[in-house]
Amino acid sequence: MSTKVENQKGWLFVLPVVLLVAFNAVIPLMTVVNYSVQETFGNNEFFFEGVTWFEQVLHSERFHQALGRQLLFTGIILLIEVPLGVAIALAMPRKGIWVSVCLVLMAMPLLIPWNVVGAMWNIFALPDIGLLGRMLNNMGIDYNFTRGPIAAWATLVAMDVWHWTSLVVLLAYAGLSAIPDAYYQAARIDGASAWAVFRHIQLPKMKRVLTIAILLRFMDSFMIYTEPFVLTGGGPGNSTTLLSIDLVKLALGQFDLGPAAAMSLIYFLIVLLISWLFYTLMTRDEAT
């Protein structure tokens, strides 16, 4: 990428983007920062509190547990969705009408509004009137996601795999179809095994799109709110209360604006830090 020319006119090109995003990002973020250092008793009276809320949130058992659940959830779904998505993309047909059929059907879950996804899985998994719940119970498995924490987690993970694996498939497939046929022909002449083709041709060519896929899946799963809220409401008990569900409970349920704002900032910083680590690790080779 050393062929770029020095041109300060670039700023003019990015100006509209910067203005639009800044309007939506900087002002609300400052509002949150403002709340996070103050205490209010209503009547628009505010008192400066410094870092009290940050200390309170960072030391609270409740935050640690929500963060733990969030990390566990994101870890599980990344470990399932990324390999599964790549495997499906590799097995997909390369040409003909079936490509369109596969792509259109697979992209369907991505375009369903998130609360509909939650509601859909709720009625799909209900033990008495849902297809999945009924099937599992008929097979002799005692399954009720509204009562058992393990069943609730399994349903949550299944829902997310159902919802988002296709994103990985689409991106991986886009990367795969960019590989010229000549590469495969050369591999065939050399008598390369399927694994060698995957390791030395397909995987390197998919690197860029997989970076996008992993980053997107990490961020979105870490920020997930609507689907688990509609599906389980964070229950049973607190077993599926992920970070943003906990945050909304704190901000809108208890109206503790200060602690909620402090938690928002800590939450945002965690996403930022982990994304930056991913991004640097995965693009490290490109720079050299």
Added chain:
Amino acid sequence: MKRLQWLVPTLYIVFLMLPIYWLVSMSFKHTNEILGGFTLWPREFTLENYRVIFTDPTWYGGYINSIIYVVMNTVLSVAVALPAAYAFSRYRFLGDKHLFFWLLTNRMAPPAVFALPFFQLYSAVGLFDTHIAVALAHCLFNIPLAVWILEGFMSGVPKELDETAYVDGYGFWRFFIRIFLPTIAAGIGVAAFFCFMFSWVELLLAKTLTSVWAKPIAATMTRTASTSGYELGLLAAAGTLTIIPGAVVIWFVRNYIARGFALGRV
């Protein structure tokens, strides 16, 4: 092993279709049948749920609202992202790398964090409960994504294309619109698809920023749970209808996605 390869996508698609089938089949049932017992397909096939949606303005108005702000957002996001992505892929300028990363960080802001400040901000500028408010708010995460995707596509186009065009006497904007944009048409398709998708499915901000006139369909759906008991049949029918616009959009971009990053070959 090659011969059984088709099984993998097929099984995956069956898995994807099961909950959708359940939703669609439920939308053709009376609520009594749904709650009364377990039936694999509708015993008494009914279109009553759909009739309610298409005759009640609070229902079908929700679809129109959603489509208006989603289209506005997609057009806006891609339009401003195009020159920005070009600058990031072709020029070096002061702070370019930091700016790029800052843009991406906005993709990482949890909507739950921004719900309350967004409400205050858009109320303050008098845009609360308008389609523009939602379209602008969704720019927060869609513009960074569009810039990112387009930059990837543009970097795949060799710089010789730009230089040849200048030698041939093209001005910048004529080159950009007549030659460059058609070259990365696939990238624009993919970026527009992702913008449409994330704007269409996002609910937390859309719901926070609207009350009556620009209320999205997905927010209208939550109403059924509260006011008129739990009308599962109606809810299922509304849910089924939210799948359709998405399916139409995928159909249009399917070839772009399939051709994908084929531009890298140039």
